[in-house]
Amino acid sequence: xxxxxxxxxxxxxxxxxxxxxxxxxxxxxxxxxxxxxxxxxxxxxxxxxxxxxxxxxxxxxxxxxxxxxxxxxxxxxxxxxxxxxxxxxxxxxxxxxxxxxxxxxxxxxxxxxxxxxxxxxxxxxxxxxxxxxxxxxxxxxxxxxxxxxxxxxxxxxxxxxxxxxxxxxxxxxxxxxxxxxxxxxxxxxxxxxxxxxxxxxxxxxxxxxxx
Numbered sequence: 001x002x003x004x005x006x007x008x009x010x011x012x013x014x015x016x017x018x019x020x021x022x023x024x025x026x027x028x029x030x031x032x033x034x035x036x037x038x039x040x041x042x043x044x045x046x047x048x049x050x051x052x053x054x055x056x057x058x059x060x061x062x063x064x065x066x067x068x069x070x071x072x073x074x075x076x077x078x079x080x081x082x083x084x085x086x087x088x089x090x091x092x093x094x095x096x097x098x099x100x101x102x103x104x105x106x107x108x109x110x111x112x113x114x115x116x117x118x119x120x121x122x123x124x125x126x127x128x129x130x131x132x133x134x135x136x137x138x139x140x141x142x143x144x145x146x147x148x149x150x151x152x153x154x155x156x157x158x159x160x161x162x163x164x165x166x167x168x169x170x171x172x173x174x175x176x177x178x179x180x181x182x183x184x185x186x187x188x189x190x191x192x193x194x195x196x197x198x199x200x201x202x203x204x205x206x207x208x209x210x211x
Contacts, residue, residue: 007051013174014044015196022200026080026208036167042088042124043131043149043171049092050135053099063100065194066093073198080205086122089197094120095132102136127156138175146172 021038028034049066056062070089077087094117102110110133117129124131134148149169157163 007048010044010174011048011193014041014048015193015200017041017044019200022080022204026204032164035164039165039167040171040174042128043135043168044174045088045092046095046128046132047135047138047171047175049096049132050099050138053096053103053136054139059096059100063093063096065191066096069194069197073201076198076201076205080201080208083123084121086120087197088123088128090122091117091120091124091128092132094122095129098129098133099136102133127152 017037018041020034021041024031024034024038052062053059066089070087070093073087073089077083094113098110098113098117101107101113114126114129114133117126120126120129122128130152131149134145134152137148138145146169149172153166153169157165
């Protein structure tokens, strides 16, 4: 079981690598290093969602916070990237729902949501939802989680030709339960990471329009 410092370290790493990825997408699209570092971000967020579903006392409040942030972030997401799809937070909410129903013994509902994610028009789509689902096994069956992620990444890379996504497997290095993070002694504000997503997009869009 991870302690607070380890979980916070993973959250901060996810946020920073996402920021680097988005800076590369917007300002330096020809420099592959930004995108390579950014491949670590999504699996760490997906892991955080799986942990959140396992630990939250009120799933629907937790789910509601993710969904509300997704809705509020969508306009600035469209302005920043111009992509005709839902932002990644919609996918995180979808994946959280899959895990919740699975953990509640409602496998049929979880299966329908997993299959339906194939047609969902949102960032990472089915790949993202299934990634969260496999991270739901991390605590009990780490090998199933890893090999499931490996298979997902190979399938996703093969179908999209985005082989760089295979670098996301290095995110497991940060999930090692043996980590002992001593440097992060301060507690981040409770809703910091909900606010970070739309705010960082707003800042990047503002810089983009200014230049």
